[in-house]
Amino acid sequence: MTIERRTYKEQAYREIRRMIVDGELAPGTKVVVRMLSERLRLSPTPIKSALAGLERDGFLTTFAHRGYFVPEVAVRDMREIYELREALDGVAARKTATLPDVVDFVRGTLQPLYDEQRRLLEEHDGVGYSDVDIEFHRAIWHAAGNIRLVQFMDNLGGQLRFGSGSSSQVPGRTSNALQEHAAIMEAMAQGRPAEAERLSREHVRRAAEAFEDRSAMTDAGLDTAQQARPAER
Template identity: 55%
Template sequence: MPYEERTLAQSAYGDIRAMIVDGDLPPGTKLIVRLLSERLGLSATPIKSALAALERDGFLIAIPHRGFHVPLIGPADMREIYELRELLDGIAARKVAVSPDPAGFVRTVLDPLLTKQRERGDDGDLASLRDLDVEFHRAVWRASGNERLTQVTDNLSGQIRLAWSGRPSGGVPRTLREHEAIMDAIAAGDPARAERVSRAHVRHSAAAYEKAVSRRR
């Protein structure tokens, strides 16, 4: 694929992924190339490439003779997703804790994010809080230095947001306490504790999802 087409396809991928994750294209929606082309101001070629990539990454399903649809991510899917997130988040936190300056990373990157999270929590701005939650974890993934881990966890995180339909995954006070615990462990340069509290954080989010699903039954 020529560079320009690849760049346009990447742009379309990001825009359509955001529509899916943010709930603008809810589960069950059929994606029409012509409508997406009009909405994004792009030709059909990058749109089709983006849809194929989104299907590979788990954000769409391809139904024979019916095209691409936004999937319904159910409890069984979420158990698999959270299982992977627990392992990968633990690995990322462990790696960051043994990086050259973990305390500096916490002070300059994570601490400002936690401050913003507290402010948005006090304001009741759950949409911004959700975005900051992803930004917090993405910062840890990237700081691990493992590009593949970052890519996989980012996709898993997007699928979690799709399944939660925009609701924060778990109680705000608990989330903030656990983020602080992750920061403390990383800043202390304690890889075992950083991995342990990071994995526990993901398990608690998984439990919150299971509880929310059981209430809807």
């Protein structure tokens, strides 16, 4: 019974998160347990557990006596986050490329994540793709050995995911991003720190541009859900 309940909670968490990332639950929307329970055909218990987890991970905010809401992340906030990511991802890539065991790291850690991204892209699983994308970059942050960098980036976890989800819906972005990941891995494996830093910074900059494109399409009222089939980043 415990396993079954956990499965229902995970199912609710993933589906509600997809609704948030895809824009089905728009920023500022109040999240109602009854509506989700009817929509997902689940009892309120796993829904409430999922909402608590989503709030903990930065996908929802909660207000006393008012409930859960989808947070409103301003475009200006995301621009600032991408600016920081560009600099810090570059630092992490440069430091990682100088590790004595960098080839093992690329082959044993980054390559499997890259392969998983390719699989998810082929299955049109945009949310899963964005999750693994964050794990790809997080692996590099940790490998760089800068504890404060990791803590800082992890503190931005929820907003980083919002950016990933939005940019992933821009047509052509995911396939380009995978090529950029491959180039970053190659530069690291060959011990070229300056090139790894440059490629990482360019990668984040292009993700930021895709986020801006996605925001512009949303502001224009375009049906981006239809335009972005399959979901790409």
